[in-house]
Amino acid sequence: MFSMYGHTDVEGYTDVDWADLATDRRSTSGYFTFVVGNLVTWRSKKQEVVSQSSAEAEYRGMAHGVCELLWLRRLLRDLGFGPKQMDLYCDNKTAIAIAHT
Template identity: 80%
Template sequence: MNQEPTNKEQYQRLVGRLIYLTHTRPDIAYAVSVVSQFMHSPSVSHRNVVDRILRYLKSAPGKGLMFSKNGDLEVVRYTDADWAGSITDRHSTSGYFTFVGGNLVTWRSKKQNVVSRSSAEAEYRGMAHGVCELLWIRRLLT
């Protein structure tokens, strides 16, 4: 990998803007999280990856999330979990997503920290994490 340094300030500005853009373009979230790890000492190869993300964005306009304005601020949350979904360690995976006023605002999928003894326990753990964030969002809106 080319370790020649690049303009640090320019790299930080570009990656900062890409981080902001991930709120409406979740398709670039992983790539941006990888390039953001090199904010303090970016190299030319890191800058090339940022340029590749920018080229992708230019070639795929209008592929982001659409936020519609309406008077409704109803908060709706969906959760799910699999039971012992990981073949290697038998941990379950929880997932949830939240809509505010019909607009998708949060989503997450994460392996649970402990092994659940039943599918009900896996679902309960996933729901508990989802409800915590749901309460936070409701409080934030009031």
């Protein structure tokens, strides 16, 4: 059951574990999204390529998060709910700076 929290925001959160296994050196990305304060999607997956830095791995993870938000926006619009604001949160300052350029 979904609850209304007084806003119509859609939020996404991403995080990456950079090159966690020495055997394949691929990073693990994860994201989850909230619609009106309710968790609706989540996923974690190994990245398909080896990233050369934690910033690159985080940036790739953010790209997956943005794709999820865009898909979610289209789905919500088809259902007659147009979110006023969509935000993506990441904990890596370098990846955020790259995304802003």
